[in-house]
Amino acid sequence: MFLGLYNYWIVVVLMMIGFYIVIAHGNLIKKLVGLTIFQTSVFIFYISMAKVNGGTAPIVGDGIEIYSNPLPHVLILTAIVVGIATTALGLALTVRIKEAYGSIEEEEIQKKDNSTC
Amino acid sequence: MLEHLPILQVIVPLMAAPLCLLFRHSRAAWLFALIASGTALVISILLLQQVLATGLISYALGGWQAPWGIEYRIDTLNAFLLLIISSLSTVVLLAADTSISKEIPKEKHSLFYVLYLLSLTGMLGIVATGDAFNVFVFLEISSLSAYALIALGSDRRALWASYQYLIMGTIGATFILIGIGLMYQMTGTLNMHDLSNRLPEVAQTRTVFTAFAFVIVGVCLKLALFPLHLWLPNAYAYAPSIVTAFFAATATKVAIYLLIRFTYSVFGFSFSFTALPLQLLFVVLGVLGIFVASSAAIYQSNVKHLFAYSSIAQIGYMIVGFSISTVAGLTATLLHLFNHALMKGALFLALAAVMHRIGSVQLSALKGLGREMPLTMAAIVAGGLSLIGVPLTVGFVSKWYLVLALLENGWWPVAMLILLGSLLAIVYVWRIVEVAYFQPRGGPGELSKDPVREAPLAFLVPIWLLVIANVYFGIDTRLSVEVAQTASESLFGLSQ
Numbered sequence: 288m289f290l291g292l293y294n295y296w297i298v299v300v301l302m303m304i305g306f307y308i309v310i311a312h313g314n315l316i317k318k319l320v321g322l323t324i325f326q327t328s329v330f331i332f333y334i335s336m337a338k339v340n341g342g343t344a345p346i347v348g349d350g351i352e353i354y355s356n357p358l359p360h361v362l363i364l365t366a367i368v369v370g371i372a373t374t375a376l377g378l379a380l381t382v383r384i385k386e387a388y389g390s391i392e393e394e395e396i397q398k399k400d401n402s403t404c
Numbered sequence: 405m406l407e408h409l410p411i412l413q414v415i416v417p418l419m420a421a422p423l424c425l426l427f428r429h430s431r432a433a434w435l436f437a438l439i440a441s442g443t444a445l446v447i448s449i450l451l452l453q454q455v456l457a458t459g460l461i462s463y464a465l466g467g468w469q470a471p472w473g474i475e476y477r478i479d480t481l482n483a484f485l486l487l488i489i490s491s492l493s494t495v496v497l498l499a500a501d502t503s504i505s506k507e508i509p510k511e512k513h514s515l516f517y518v519l520y521l522l523s524l525t526g527m528l529g530i531v532a533t534g535d536a537f538n539v540f541v542f543l544e545i546s547s548l549s550a551y552a553l554i555a556l557g558s559d560r561r562a563l564w565a566s567y568q569y570l571i572m573g574t575i576g577a578t579f580i581l582i583g584i585g586l587m588y589q590m591t592g593t594l595n596m597h598d599l600s601n602r603l604p605e606v607a608q609t610r611t612v613f614t615a616f617a618f619v620i621v622g623v624c625l626k627l628a629l630f631p632l633h634l635w636l637p638n639a640y641a642y643a644p645s646i647v648t649a650f651f652a653a654t655a656t657k658v659a660i661y662l663l664i665r666f667t668y669s670v671f672g673f674s675f676s677f678t679a680l681p682l683q684l685l686f687v688v689l690g691v692l693g694i695f696v697a698s699s700a701a702i703y704q705s706n707v708k709h710l711f712a713y714s715s716i717a718q719i720g721y722m723i724v725g726f727s728i729s730t731v732a733g734l735t736a737t738l739l740h741l742f743n744h745a746l747m748k749g750a751l752f753l754a755l756a757a758v759m760h761r762i763g764s765v766q767l768s769a770l771k772g773l774g775r776e777m778p779l780t781m782a783a784i785v786a787g788g789l790s791l792i793g794v795p796l797t798v799g800f801v802s803k804w805y806l807v808l809a810l811l812e813n814g815w816w817p818v819a820m821l822i823l824l825g826s827l828l829a830i831v832y833v834w835r836i837v838e839v840a841y842f843q844p845r846g847g848p849g850e851l852s853k854d855p856v857r858e859a860p861l862a863f864l865v866p867i868w869l870l871v872i873a874n875v876y877f878g879i880d881t882r883l884s885v886e887v888a889q890t891a892s893e894s895l896f897g898l899s900q
Contacts, residue, residue: 306575309571309575315567318571322571322574322575325575325578326574326578329578329581329582329585332582332585333585336585336588336589359585359588362537362594365537365541366540366581369540369541369544369548372544372548373544373548373570373574376548376551376552376570377567377570377571380551380555380563380566380567380570381567383555383563384560384563384564384567387560387563388560388564396564400561400564
């Protein structure tokens with residue numbers, strides 16, 4: 288019964304890996320990598336839930352009766368675009384932070400902020 | 405034309421945003437953005453009138469009927485929120501041209517208006533739409549532009565604050581996305597109204613519980629509920645002043661709206677308050693938030709930080725009202741939502757004026773400013789009195805309704821705590837008053853030696869518009885109370 292839902296297990300494992308990286312790592316790029324993995328797991332979740340057993344692609348044609356649900360695919364296209372925008376903005380911010388602080392390590396940035404206050 | 409108002413509400417600022425880029429001159433871009441935001445305001449007034457007269461407006465996007473197409477669904481609550489957002493955005497924008505001339509490099513001015521309008525679009529969209537996935541998309545539109553707006557701040561800490569907000573905000577939004585996905589999995593629909601009809605059938609499954617938990621945590625991250633508030637103080641303190649005024653007045657309000665919409669309409673009142681110990685959880689977190697954030701506010705040396713912490717405390721009041729889960733409690737929350745937007749709009753705009761004149765909002769730089777900038781500082785005092793909840797201001801009205809709602813439910817210990825929390829507000833407002841009025845200009849900082857002139861008219865007009873609104877709605881409460889009451893009654897009507 289557990290293996291039957293293996294796609295969801297993959298989603299959960301990926302989600303936790305991503306979430307853990309975001310929380311545990313101090314490097315700004317690694318945090319973004321974690322965030323992307325976290326978001327990707329959600330994409331997989333949406334796409335795998337749309338699959339119908341024995342279903343084909345959702346095309347209107349003779350003899351096609353069972354087909355997968357196309358809506359989550361479309362939704363997740365939007366979410367992927369949002370994810371790309373987030374990653375791009377995060378990377379751009381990292382570049383600016385590197386220019387301003389000379390570091391992309393959370394600890395060093397915090398230290399520099401505390402010393403200027 | 406009139407029947408297309410719900411979509412025009414979102415489309416006008418969305419279309420206007422990229423057009424701002426066409427204006428090379430920053431003042432032209434400002435005027436254009438102001439017109440766009442003003443148009444949104446007119447539309448939201450018309451929508452509110454229409455809703456109050458005829459009830460719910462449902463608009464099928466592109467003629468595709470719900471639940472297949474995307475539906476924009478405007479009831480009293482939505483129209484009320486749309487009015488708050490678009491009016492505050494317009495008033496704040498009045499001062500934008502003068503404020504950003506000193507805080508943002510000139511070549512970025514038209515880009516600033518693009519981001520501002522996109523952020524406005526996102527917030528209006530979240531409120532106007534009746535489709536759960538649409539909520540996520542608009543949430544990200546407003547958040548992404550918010551991160552960029554905050555990063556425009558002149559201090560390098562603005563970048564770090566923006567990055568932290570990006571991480572937290574994205575986690576919050578992704579949580580909401582997971583929740584929406586789980587709901588879709590169980591019901592096969594994304595339309596909020598349709599969801600509210602279909603969820604009760606499957607309410608006892610673990611999937612729906614999980615969806616609920618994800619949505620609630622995601623929304624609470626967005627609304628900076630204590631203890632998920634850590635991103636907020638720095639983001640508000642280091643963003644350009646005008647951006648702070650805009651977000652403090654609107655952004656967290658939108659998240660509160662989402663919380664109300666998801667718990668009361670989508671999941672339904674009876675499910676929301678039995679599935680999780682939501683009532684206990686929120687009343688504890690709300691009261692804790694009031695005390696921790698107010699105490700933190702007392703110890704801040706940066707006035708923007710101070711008011712940012714006070715915002716977190718005010719969110720606590722709204723959450724307490726929400727947790728009472730009666731019509732009266734919800735009315736108090738909605739009233740405070742409106743009133744807090746007026747107060748914080750006025751306060752942060754006045755701080756923007758101070759920033760414009762003396763280039764700092766450190767408490768020590770405010771010394772003796774009561775004589776140099778009497779009108780600006782008077783506005784801060786008026787806003788501060790409203791925060792405390794002195795009679796004849798809006799703050800009094802919302803606290804009055806909140807305490808009444810608490811007593812009606814017999815929660816008098818919480819009511820006592822709320823009043824105690826207001827005492828803390830007196831302390832932090834008094835610190836500003838003392839520095840500004842009872843300390844001589846000059847002193848150790850070199851900043852405070854030069855004479856300072858009163859803020860320019862571009863600031864004074866919007867600031868005093870908001871201060872007058874603070875007093876007006878503190879005395880004549882008919883409009884705000886009636887709308888808040890109708891909205892909360894209809895929410896309870898929906899969930900029965």
